[in-house]
Amino acid sequence: MTPSEIKAAMAKVGGTANKHLGQHFLIDNKALEVIVESAEIKKRDRVLEVGPGLGVLTRELINRGADVIAIEKDRRFTDNLNKIAGLELHIGDASKNDWDSIVGSKPWKFVSNLPYAITSLALRKALYAKNPPTVIVVLVQREVAERVLARDGKTSLLSLMVGLASTEADIIRRVLAGAFYPPPKVESAILKIVPTYNVQRTTSWGIEPEEVMKIAKQGFAHPRKLLQRNLGIESGQWQELSKQIGFDIKTRAEDLKVEQWVELAKTNKGSGE
Numbered sequence: 001m002t003p004s005e006i007k008a009a010m011a012k013v014g015g016t017a018n019k020h021l022g023q024h025f026l027i028d029n030k031a032l033e034v035i036v037e038s039a040e041i042k043k044r045d046r047v048l049e050v051g052p053g054l055g056v057l058t059r060e061l062i063n064r065g066a067d068v069i070a071i072e073k074d075r076r077f078t079d080n081l082n083k084i085a086g087l088e089l090h091i092g093d094a095s096k097n098d099w100d101s102i103v104g105s106k107p108w109k110f111v112s113n114l115p116y117a118i119t120s121l122a123l124r125k126a127l128y129a130k131n132p133p134t135v136i137v138v139l140v141q142r143e144v145a146e147r148v149l150a151r152d153g154k155t156s157l158l159s160l161m162v163g164l165a166s167t168e169a170d171i172i173r174r175v176l177a178g179a180f181y182p183p184p185k186v187e188s189a190i191l192k193i194v195p196t197y198n199v200q201r202t203t204s205w206g207i208e209p210e211e212v213m214k215i216a217k218q219g220f221a222h223p224r225k226l227l228q229r230n231l232g233i234e235s236g237q238w239q240e241l242s243k244q245i246g247f248d249i250k251t252r253a254e255d256l257k258v259e260q261w262v263e264l265a266k267t268n269k270g271s272g273e
Contacts, residue, residue: 001027001056003181009054013076017182021074022115025054026139028179031190032060038172038192039111039137041066046108048133050094050122051115053077055084061111062086069108071097095121100130113139116184120144120158127165127195128210136193137172145171145189152257157213157220163258164209165201168194205262212265219253219261227253231268241267 001009006025010016017023026032035057041047043065052058052070054077061068068087071094072078081089090102095118110126110133119140126133148169150159162169172190177183201209219230228238230253242249245263247256256264 001025001054003027006054006181009080013080015076018074020117021051022117023051023053023074024113024116024180024182024184026056026113026179027181028175031139031173031175031179032057034173034190035111035113035137035139036060036064038190039109039135041109041111046103046106048099048103048108048110048112048126050110050112050118052081052087053113055081055087057111057113058084058087066109069102071102094118094125099125103129103131103133105131108133110136110138116141116144123148123158123193124161127162127193130198132165132195132197134195136191136195138191139175139188140191141184142171142174142187142189145191148191148193152260153255155254155256155258155261157216160216160258160261161209161213162193164205164212164262166193166195168192207262207266207269211269212261215265215268216253216261219256223253225252227251227256 017025041061041064045066047061047066047068049058049061049068049070052072058068058070062084069090070081070087071090071092072081073093075091078091081087090097114122126136147156147158148162149171150156170192172192175188175190177185177187219227221230228249239249241264245260247260
């Protein structure tokens with residue numbers, strides 16, 4: 001869609017893009033094509049889309065043969081979306097909806113131009129669903145995509161969460177602000193993540209990822225503080241842990257690798273803390 005087409009479409013529903021919901025409509029056909037190609041959409045693929053809005057990506061996915069399930073919070077788009085043949089529409093807040101009941105037990109893919117405000121939560125709900133998607137391809141704020149990829153020395157709760165639940169995470173393409181209408185104040189990026197299955201995660205790490213995230217949330221509570229202080233571990237025990245796991249006693253949460261967080265969580269769980 002062109003900016004003029006978007007303006008006309010929005011005028012019909014009685015308004016403009018909702019800044020509070022982070023609505024920025026994609027007008028770059030090349031970016032649209034890269035999203036769909038990166039998700040390797042095939043006929044009869046089940047795809048979950050969050051925030052379809054005017055249905056630009058939705059129609060492209062359906063044109064490629066996908067069965068699309070969409071969650072849309074803005075009721076202004078309901079009538080238009082319901083006219084799209086082959087779309088299963090759920091009106092509601094994707095941050096609160098039960099994704100497990102929506103996607104069910106069959107294989108599915110998560111493909112979306114995500115509203116910036118719910119990016120982290122949407123990734124978590126997808127990655128940690130009872131039945132995770134086979135692939136995630138989302139258009140997100142570039143800074144967020146870079147945080148997903150950040151590792152030891154710049155690790156965050158987001159990158160740890162993704163690292164524990166996937167085998168691959170890559171930025172496929174940077175997308176300039178001019179690819180959207182209205183244009184956001186920041187650049188975006190197409191992010192691709194290949195999740196692992198839940199059983200595979202536990203087998204691979206030797207612990208439930210949720211157990212690792214539990215201690216990590218405590219560790220990142222005050223990022224500028226030393227990790228020992230955030231976790232409240234006695235100095236002698238901390239020195240032993242640093243030798244055993246291989247980190248400096250003055251380390252901060254962002255300095256630990258995913259594997260070190262796993263070992264720290266195992267030790268913490270074993271101690272009964």
